[in-house]
Amino acid sequence: MRIQVIAAALAASALPALADERPELTVYTYESFVAEWGPGPIVKDAFEARCGCALNFVAAGDGAALLARLRLEGDRTDADVVLGLDTNLTAAAAETGLFAPHGRDDSVLDLPVGWEDPLFLPYDWGYFAFVYDKTRLPEPPASFEDLIAAPEDLKIVIQDPRSSTPGLGLLLWVKAAYGDRAPEIWEGLAPHILTVTKGWTESYGMFIDGEADMVLSYTTSPAYHLIAEEDYTKAAARFDEGHYLQIEVAGIVASSDQPELAQQFLDFMLTEPFQSAIPTTNWMYPAVTPANGLPAGYETLIRPETALIFPAGEAAEVRDEALAEWRDALSR
Template identity: 30%
Template sequence: MKRREYLTSVGVGAVGLATAGCLQVENSGGGDTTTSETTSGDGTTTATTGGTTSQSSGPLRVATYDSFFGDEGTAGDWLKTAWEAEHDTEVRFTAPSNGVNEFIQRKKQGVDIDADLFVGLNTGELVRVDENLPNATLFDDLAGDVANAGDIKDSLRIDPQNRALPYDTGYISLVYDGTKVENPGTFEALASDAYRGDLLAQNAQTSDPGRAFLLWTIHEFGEDGYLDYWDTLVDNDVRVLDDWQPAYDAFLAGERPIVVSYSTDQVYYNGEDEIPRHQVGFLNDEGYANPEAFARFADTDKPDIAAQFAEFMLTDEAQRNIAVNNVQFPATTTATLPEEYAKYAYEPPEPVTFTYDELAGNVGEWTEAWAQQIASN
C-alpha cells in the first residue's frame, strides 16, 4: 500500500470509540485507496499522461490500486516516466473499484479483460482467484518470461504456479507512541489490563493490514485458538476501524497510543520530535510479511510487452524507487536502499507469513468466522 502521499497531507479525526468489552467496527467511509484521477461510469479510475503511444499495439494497461499512481511521488508515476523514456509503449494505469474481484466477475461472465497486468496482488487474493475460477485461467505463467525473476527473495514468493511475482513487501507490526506506552512485546501483554483501551486495528474483511494482523494471530494461536484471543482483545476494548487510514488518523490524533501498521513507519516520521511518537513494536519478535505481487492476464494481446514491463519492475533501480515511494521493502535480493532505511526501517527478527498452500481453502473461512464472532458484536 502506498502511504507516503497520504502521510504528506494527513488530517485527523476518526470518530467514535468502542465501549469497553464490546467491539464496534467503525466505517468512516475511508479506505487505503482514496485518491483518483478520472472516474468513469463503471467505477474505474484511470490516469493517462504523456509518453509515446504505439498506434499499432496501443498502451500497456496496468490495473492496480489507485494510490499506486496518478500523483508525483507515487511508484506508478516513477515507473511510467522511467519506462516511457526508454520504450515506445505508453503505460496506462487503471484502478478498478473492486480490485481483483472485478476481473474474477468478468471472467465468470465471459466479459473481456481490459487489462494486461495486475499490480498489487497478495497471497489471499490469489487464493480467492483460484477458488472462484477453478475451471478458468485469469493469470498465466509469467516467471518463465521474466529473466530476473530469480532475483526475488525466496521467502516472499507467493505462487506455486509462478503467475504472481512479488515486487515489494511490508511487515505488519505495531506502531506505538513511546511517550505514552511501552511496546507490549507479546500478544498476551497486548491483551492485558496494562494496555486496556490502547489498540487500534482494522477490519480483516476490508483492509489489507487488518487481514494480515488477523492472519498473524492465527499463525500465533492456531485456527482453534485465534478467536479466543480476539475475544480477549474485545474484552480489552480494542477499537477496529474499516481500514488503515482512519485507524492511523485516530493514532495521529492521539485518540489511542497503539495502531496496527507497518515497520517502515519511521522512514517517514524520522524527525527528532517524531521518532518517540512513532516506535515500531514487534510481538514475540515477529512481524507478518505481506508481499505485493504483479501477474499477467492470460487474455492479454501484449504478453511480451507485459513481461518486459514486469522485468523492468524487478530491476535494481525500479525496486529502489518502488520501495521508497511505497515506503516498503524491495522484493529482490539485489536492490539497494537509501541510507535512511538502514536507520529507520525495521525488519522483524522472525518474519512470519502463510503460504499459498496454507491459505488455500482456509483464509475465507477464517475471515468469515472472525467477522461473525468479532466484527458483528
C-alpha cells in the same frame, strides 16, 4: 511566414493523434501505489520512457478489492497486469483462471523465503506490525496478549480483511501465532478496536490524527516518518510471537491484448529504476536489493526474530475459518 505558421499548426494538431497511437498498458493496483507520493508516478515516467507506450494505472482499492474487481469483470476486464495481490490471495487468484504464466526469471529475487510461482512475480515485501507514537505510548504492548491485557482505553485501528491485504494479513498473523486459540485472542482484542476501515490509507490517517494509539501497518512504516519528515517519534512494536510476512506480487491477465507489453512491464518491475523507488515511496523492502543498498534509516527498523507465513495454498484454506473467527468476535 504564413506557410511556416500553417505547418506548425498542422504539426501541433497531429500530436494528440500520434499520442493516441501509442499502445496502452493498463495496470490495476491499489490506491496508495498511484498516489502522488507513491511509486506510481516514478514507475510511469520510467517505463513510458522505455516502452514507447502509455502506462495507465487504475486504482481499485486494496489487494482484496483488486481481486474482487477482477472476478467481477472476468475476461472483459481492461486490466493487462494486476499489481498488489499478496501470497494470502494468490491461490484464490490462480483459481479464477484469469492469469497467464509470467515466464520471467525469478532467480534475481532477494526474499526472506524461497519463491516458486509460475503466475505471480514479487516486487516488494514486508512484515505486518502495529505502529505507535513513542511520545503517546512510551511502553507499547510486546505481544497480542499484552495488548489484550492493556487498559481498555488503549485503542487500535485495523483494516477490513474482506477488502484489505493488511486486514487479511492480521487474521492470518493471529491464526499462525495462536492456531486454535485465535477466537480467544480476537475476543480479547475486540474491546481495543476503535474501528475497522476499508483500507490502509484511511486507518493510518486516523492514527496520524491522534484518534487511535496504534494502527495496523508495517515494520517499515516508521521509515517514512524518519526519512521524509525527520520525525523520530513513530515506531513499530516488536511482538514476541513474531510478525507475519507479506510478499506483494504482480501477474499478467490472460485476456490481455498487450501480452508482450505486459511481460516487458514485469521485466522492468525487477530492474533498478522500479526497485530503487520502493523503499522511499511504497515504504517496503524491495524484491531485488538496489545496487546502493537500502536508504539510511532502514537500519533502525525492527527485524522480527520469527517470520510467520502460510504457504499460498494453506493461506487460502484457513482464510474462511479465520474470517469467521474475526467476525464472530467483533459482532458480540
